[in-house]
Amino acid sequence: MKILRNMLDKVAPTFHEGGKLEKLYPLYDAIDTILYVPSETASHGPYIRDHVDVKRSMVFVVLALIPCLLFGIYNVGYQAAGAFASEKSFINLFFSGAFVVAPMYAVVFTVGGLSEALFAILRKHEINEGFLVTGMLIPLTMPPTIPLWMLAIATFFGIVIGKEIFGGTGYNIFNPALTARAFIFFAYPTTMSGDKVWAIDGLSGATPLLKVASGSGDNPVSLLGHYTWSDMFFGFIPGSVGETSTLFCLLGALFLILTGIGSWRTMCAIMIGMLSMTLIMNQFGQLIGSQNPMLFIPPHYHLVMGGFAFGMVYMATDPVSSAHTKSGMWYYGVLIGFMCVLIRAINPAYPEGMMLAILFANAFAPLFDYYVLEANVKRRKMRYGK
Amino acid sequence: MATIHLNKGHNLNLAGSPLKIINSLSCPKKIKMVPDNFCGIKPKMEVSIDDQVKIGTKIFFDKNNPKVHFCSPVAGKILDVKLGDRRKIEFIEISCENNDCDYVPSRISSDNISREDIIQKLLNYGLWPSIRQRPFSRIANPEDTPKSIFITVMPTAPFSLDLEYVLKEDSSGIKTGLSILNKLTAGDVNVVMERNKSYTIFEDCDDFVSHEFSGPHPSGNTGVHIHHIDPISGRNDIVWYLSLQDLNDIGKFFNNGIYPTEKYISAGGSCLSEPTFYKIKKGMIISDILNNQMLDDESMIISGDVLSGDSTTESMPVNFYHEVLSVIPHIKKRDFLGWILPGLKKYSLSRTFLSSLFSKSPTHFDTRINGSRRTIIPFGRWEAMLPMDLMPDIIVKSIIAKDIEDMEKYGIYECDYEDFALCAYACQSKVEVSKIIKEGLSLIEKEG
Numbered sequence: 001m002k003i004l005r006n007m008l009d010k011v012a013p014t015f016h017e018g019g020k021l022e023k024l025y026p027l028y029d030a031i032d033t034i035l036y037v038p039s040e041t042a043s044h045g046p047y048i049r050d051h052v053d054v055k056r057s058m059v060f061v062v063l064a065l066i067p068c069l070l071f072g073i074y075n076v077g078y079q080a081a082g083a084f085a086s087e088k089s090f091i092n093l094f095f096s097g098a099f100v101v102a103p104m105y106a107v108v109f110t111v112g113g114l115s116e117a118l119f120a121i122l123r124k125h126e127i128n129e130g131f132l133v134t135g136m137l138i139p140l141t142m143p144p145t146i147p148l149w150m151l152a153i154a155t156f157f158g159i160v161i162g163k164e165i166f167g168g169t170g171y172n173i174f175n176p177a178l179t180a181r182a183f184i185f186f187a188y189p190t191t192m193s194g195d196k197v198w199a200i201d202g203l204s205g206a207t208p209l210l211k212v213a214s215g216s217g218d219n220p221v222s223l224l225g226h227y228t229w230s231d232m233f234f235g236f237i238p239g240s241v242g243e244t245s246t247l248f249c250l251l252g253a254l255f256l257i258l259t260g261i262g263s264w265r266t267m268c269a270i271m272i273g274m275l276s277m278t279l280i281m282n283q284f285g286q287l288i289g290s291q292n293p294m295l296f297i298p299p300h301y302h303l304v305m306g307g308f309a310f311g312m313v314y315m316a317t318d319p320v321s322s323a324h325t326k327s328g329m330w331y332y333g334v335l336i337g338f339m340c341v342l343i344r345a346i347n348p349a350y351p352e353g354m355m356l357a358i359l360f361a362n363a364f365a366p367l368f369d370y371y372v373l374e375a376n377v378k379r380r381k382m383r384y385g386k
Numbered sequence: 387m388a389t390i391h392l393n394k395g396h397n398l399n400l401a402g403s404p405l406k407i408i409n410s411l412s413c414p415k416k417i418k419m420v421p422d423n424f425c426g427i428k429p430k431m432e433v434s435i436d437d438q439v440k441i442g443t444k445i446f447f448d449k450n451n452p453k454v455h456f457c458s459p460v461a462g463k464i465l466d467v468k469l470g471d472r473r474k475i476e477f478i479e480i481s482c483e484n485n486d487c488d489y490v491p492s493r494i495s496s497d498n499i500s501r502e503d504i505i506q507k508l509l510n511y512g513l514w515p516s517i518r519q520r521p522f523s524r525i526a527n528p529e530d531t532p533k534s535i536f537i538t539v540m541p542t543a544p545f546s547l548d549l550e551y552v553l554k555e556d557s558s559g560i561k562t563g564l565s566i567l568n569k570l571t572a573g574d575v576n577v578v579m580e581r582n583k584s585y586t587i588f589e590d591c592d593d594f595v596s597h598e599f600s601g602p603h604p605s606g607n608t609g610v611h612i613h614h615i616d617p618i619s620g621r622n623d624i625v626w627y628l629s630l631q632d633l634n635d636i637g638k639f640f641n642n643g644i645y646p647t648e649k650y651i652s653a654g655g656s657c658l659s660e661p662t663f664y665k666i667k668k669g670m671i672i673s674d675i676l677n678n679q680m681l682d683d684e685s686m687i688i689s690g691d692v693l694s695g696d697s698t699t700e701s702m703p704v705n706f707y708h709e710v711l712s713v714i715p716h717i718k719k720r721d722f723l724g725w726i727l728p729g730l731k732k733y734s735l736s737r738t739f740l741s742s743l744f745s746k747s748p749t750h751f752d753t754r755i756n757g758s759r760r761t762i763i764p765f766g767r768w769e770a771m772l773p774m775d776l777m778p779d780i781i782v783k784s785i786i787a788k789d790i791e792d793m794e795k796y797g798i799y800e801c802d803y804e805d806f807a808l809c810a811y812a813c814q815s816k817v818e819v820s821k822i823i824k825e826g827l828s829l830i831e832k833e834g
Contacts, residue, residue, distance in 0.1 A: 005720070033758050037724035041716060041753040044821045045803075046693040046811045047686060048398075048714065052736035053757025055725035057765060057814050060738050128760065170761030170815075260737045263766070324764040324779060376777055377795055383775075384619035 008032050026120035030127040058129035060261045062136050064252040065314060069140060071248045072241040073097040076144045079238045097144075101241055104139040107148050111155045112138070119164040130169030130176075130320075134158065137177035137314060140242025141307070141355075142184070150188060154180040174362045175321045181355055207239050208232055209306045209344070212293050213351035218285065220293040221301065232304035242310060249309035262317040265329040270312045273337020275299050281345045294345040302341060311354035312336070321362045327375075328368040336361045389581060390614050392601030392773035395808060396735055400544050400692070401748040402656040402714075406551055410665040417460050417669030418477045419445060423706040424456070424515055426524045426831075429475050437464045442488035442511055442645040445478055453528055457512025459647040459668040461486040477702070482667070491643030496562050501569050513639060513646070515706070516632035520609065520625045521618055521799040522831050532626040534573035534616045539587075539630050540580040540599065542606030543691035543804075545654030545661070545710050549630050550585050552650040552663055557587040559637025564593040566636060571626065578611045603693075605773055609802040613774045618799045621830075629709065651675075651704055655692070655713035656750045657685040666704070672711065673700040686716035686753050693811060694804035694820065715752040724756070732756075735767070735812050760815035768819060771808035776800060778809055782819055785826030793830055801827065 008031075014021045015028035032038075033055070042049060074090070077097030081088050088096075116131045138155055158180025163172040206214070208227045215223035227237055235245025243249075256262025278299040285295030302308055316322060316336050323332035336357045343353025421429035428449040433439060439462065444455040462481035470476040494507065505528050508514045519526040526532070539549050553560075567575045574595040579585055581600035588596070597615060599605050608627045612618060618625060628636075635646030649668055654661040659679050666675055672687055688695040690708040704711050721727075729739035733749040736742075768778040776797045784792035803824040810819040 029758075034723075034725075036720035036722055037754075037756060038758050039718040039720045040755050040759075041718065042755050044818060045688075045690075045695055046807045046820065047688055047695070047697065047712075047753050048400075048692050048751040048811065049755045049757075049816065050736065050812050050814070051724075051729060051732040051734045051756045052738055052812075052814045053725065053816065054760040054763060054814050055757065056738055057736070057763075059725050126758065126760070130763075168761065170763050258737065261765070319764050319766070325777065326766070326769065373777060373780060373796070376775065377797075380617065380775060380797055380800075381619075383617050384623075 004035065008035065023121055026125070026127050027117060030117075030120075055129045057261055058133050060259050061133045061256070061314070064255045064262070065133075065136050065140065065242070067248040067251055068242040068245065068310070068314075069101075069136070071235055071245045072140060072243075073101045075235055075237075075244055076100050076241060078236060080144075100144045101139060103148060104142065104144070104146075104151055104241070105135075107152050108138045108155045109135050111152045112159050115156050115159045115164070119160070119168070123164070123168070125168050128169035130163075131159070133318075134163070134176045134180075137242075138180050140310070141177060141181045141240050141315075143240050146184070150184060153187075154184045157183040170320055172320055173366075174359055175315055175318045178315055178355055178359055178362075182359060185355070207306065207351075208237055209351040212297065212305075215293050216291045217293055218291065218296045220297045223293055229301065229304060232301075240307060240310075243307040246304045246309040249313045253313040256313065256317065262313065263319070263322065263329055265326060266317050266322055266333040267312055269330045269333020270316055270337040270340075271303075273334035273339075274302055274308070274341055275337070276334075277338045277341035278302055281341055285345075292345070294351065297344070302344070306344075306352045307354040308340060311340075311358055315354075315358050316361070321365065323365040323368045323372075325369050325372040328365065328372045331368040332361050332365050335364060387595055387597060388615055389598045390600075391581070392599065392605040392610070394769070394773040395542075395602040395604050395771055396812070397542065397602040398544050398693075398751075398811075399733075399746075399748050400654070400656070401750045402545070402654045402658055402661050403748065404545055404652040404654040404661040404663055406548060407662045408552060408650070408665055409662050411667070411670070411675065413460075413482050413667055414670050414674040416462070416465060416479055416481045416671075417667055418479050418671055418703045419456065419458070419669055420477045420703060420706070421446060421456070421475050424448075424525055426450070426522070427454070429456075431467060431475070431478075433464055435464050435467055438462070439464060439480060440486045440488040441647060444512065445480075446475070448525070451525075451527065453509050454514055454525060455509065455512050456515060457488075457645070459645070480669075487645065489643075491645075493642055494640045496565050496640050499569070504566055504569055507640075508636070511639065511645065513632075513636055516635070517626050517628045518707075520612055520627060520802065521621060521623075522827055523802055526624075526626045530624050532571050532573070532624045534625055535567050535571045535575045536578065536608050536611055536615075536625060536627040537567075537576070537594075537630055537633055538578045538606055538608050538611060538627075539585065540578060540583075540606040541709070542603035543693060543710065544603070545652050545691060545712055546606070547650055547652045547663060547709050550583070550587055552665075553587050553630065553634060557634060559634040559639070559641060560587055560630070561591045561593075561637065562640050563633040563635075563637030564591050566640060567633065568593050573616070576611070576615055578606075578608075578615075580606075601773060604805050604808060607802075607805050609800070609805040610773055613776075613800050620794070620799055623799070629707070631709065649709070651709050651711055653711040653713070655685075655688075657682075657713040657715055668706075669703045671701055671703050672698065675704070675711065676700075676713070684715060684717055685713050688712040688714070692751070693807035715750070717752050717754070719754075735770075736814065755816050757814065757816050759817075762817055763815055765814060767812040767814060768806075768809040771812050772806065774800065774805065778806065778819065781826070782817070782822050785822050785829070788829065790830055790833060793826055798823075798826055798830055803827070 015025045074094045077093035112135045120127045158176045162176035162179030166172045212220045257264045323329045339357035340353040429446045432444045439458045448454045460482040462483040466479040468476040517526045577594045578597045581598040652663045689698045689705040691710045692712045732739045781796045806820040806823045
């Protein structure tokens with residue numbers, strides 16, 4: 001390890017101020033600090049600092065995503081094999097999935113890494129670890145059939161418009177990975193039209209959500225065909241790469257909550273929002289005698305269908321684009337749960353509501369924070385008067 | 387009387403906690419007075435080099451407030467007045483030769499004395515600087531009448547003194563001190579004690595309102611107490627505060643006319659071989675205090691606690707207001723792949739290190755910031771460290787934006803540097819929260 005350190009120290013002057021490659025300092029800094037924790041000491045109180053840093057926080061989100069990713073890879077292979085899945089071995093299915101997913105990651109990390117580095121150099125800020133999470137998330141939210149060039153454009157859009165033009169990680173309004181997802185959704189309606197968005201055509205057909213949405217009647221469960229609740233809970237259904245397995249999403253949630261990285265408040269609030277809105281929708285459907293099956297989906301089916309669990313655990317909890325205050329997080333989460341079910345049930349154009357629900361709540365998060373702050377100001381004023 | 391339990395904050399379990407033994411040090415050969423200890427003053431010398439001074443002789447005064455004098459705690463000769471850039475006084479060195487007093491020690495009755503007389507006495511005999519005010523943590527202005535006065539008896543910062551223990555045999559001034567302070571304020575004299583702890587030092591005192599607090603650091607900070615008991619609404623809403631030792635000294639001075647020359651401090655940190663409590667001469671330089679202890683180049687000496695103190699050198703004294711001296715390792719080693727290793731020995735509040743599951747032993751902290759500086763990412767770690775009804779991130783952002791209106795609106799006057807130190811400790815983006823608060827306060831003091 002000494003040799004590595006010496007090598008880095010030897011090239012360091014080239015990248016520091018006055019050096020030949022001074023402009024590329026963010027690149028050097030990224031590599032240097034990935035390998036070694038910086039040696040900077042506190043020049044000002046407090047003279048001791050916690051061992052956690054942004055790198056570690058972000059890496060823990062990535063760790064929480066790995067079960068979803070691994071299962072996602074397997075499921076892509078499983079869905080692609082279709083009726084022949086039972087004849088193939090686990091390894092075989094996993095590798096056939098990896099052949100689809102690995103190029104997606106190659107594209108996302110190349111394009112995303114380059115645009116992040118480009119902006120770091122132009123704007124003279126550090127390469128932020130937030131990109132690791134965004135890069136990890138983008139392929140997981142995409143259907144495996146997406147053309148790679150489209151993925152490249154989406155990644156660039158997500159990183160640049162979703163984050164960099166606001167000033168980089170910490171300043172963005174919307175979740176960059178969801179911005180990338182939304183871009184694909186709105187920019188390529190012909191290939192990714194509303195009702196096919198979450199479907200993997202050519203692989204094995206419609207997602208459960210799509211099946212329900214395209215049917216009619218008041219018994220959505222019967223429209224699911226051979227998909228059972230446990231199929232959807234464990235994730236053996238077609239869908240975007242990482243979103244299908246609710247089980248692994250919930251395991252990730254547990255990990256995020258235990259390590260204190262993800263907000264349990266946001267996740268609980270989304271569940272509450274979803275539950276209450278589902279009950280309202282169920283009642284409303286009965287009341288008007290609707291034949292729209294989306295109105296009658298029971299809450300535990302909402303949980304396992306589409307990207308609900310994935311969005312709840314990994315997308316909505318992004319600390320930057322979510323509400324920043326604790327009570328704000330409750331309102332923010334409830335709004336996401338509400339909107340997701342509302343969009344799923346009422347919107348005729350497409351069945352998945354989680355992406356837009358989160359983006360919508362991202363836009364409202366500062367408003368919730370504003371009211372929480374105003375309440376704080378008011379509360380303190382009352383105390384002064386005492 | 388209020389009983390308040392606070393959940394937010396954290397008690398750091400640092401290696402090198404001082405033993406409960408009082409080490410009384412003999413009088414040193416010389417002491418130093420440092421005008422910089424008193425924030426915001428403009429010192430002007432009243433004596434010059436080679437002058438003979440006695441205990442209680444006025445050494446310098448504040449040009450902003452010429453009534454406030456700073457007096458010598460020793461009798462001897464002015465050895466040096468060290469000037470820095472732009473002729474700023476860095477320190478005044480005084481030799482310790484005898485115990486002569488500048489005046490005849492005599493009892494001053496505290497029963498019938500008027501408020502003006504008390505203030506006059508405190509100013510004249512150099513006891514005034516120990517009384518400070520919030521907002522801004524400056525020396526109190528004798529023209530003001532505070533709405534209340536706060537004394538904390540429960541410091542919670544790392545390596546703090548156990549005030550009940552050190553003052554047990556030496557608390558003769560507390561009763562008089564409290565009745566003197568009662569005459570200075572229109573409101574209450576609030577004494578904040580630890581919940582469920584019995585105090586013998588207040589046994590026959592009744593001139594105060596006692597409050598009980600419990601919870602992790604910073605629940606023992608005056609700023610936190612003021613916030614919960616008598617919050618500050620603006621720059622003219624003034625609260626005074628002083629330490630229990632200074633209160634005791636004021637009382638003793640009125641009891642028998644003895645000018646306070648000594649104080650108790652605690653010395654802790656993993657660099658010290660024998661961390662204990664000390665009784666020292668005021669202004670005693672650190673190398674004299676730690677004279678029999680191992681100190682190498684790779685240690686940082688901090689006057690005050692590790693969270694809110696100031697780094698200093700062996701040749702300087704402990705800050706006038708500090709009661710803690712901390713010495714911790716100062717190394718620049720770089721850890722390999724620190725962001726992913728399990729970290730059995732790395733202490734963290736974040737639960738991302740295995741140490742949070744297994745390690746309960748005291749931690750050896752050093753001065754490294756353990757990460758790269760990043761933009762503010764609201765993981766909620768600041769809020770978890772601040773037991774006050776304030777929004778730390780919005781205050782910090784308004785300070786960075788220099789938005790005075792917002793700073794006032796979100797409660798900057800209730801803030802103090804030391805209360806936010808744990809926020810800076812816990813921040814994963816290594817944002818200098820407490821330094822920003824300090825800058826915000828000095829900005830608003832000038833322009834608000």
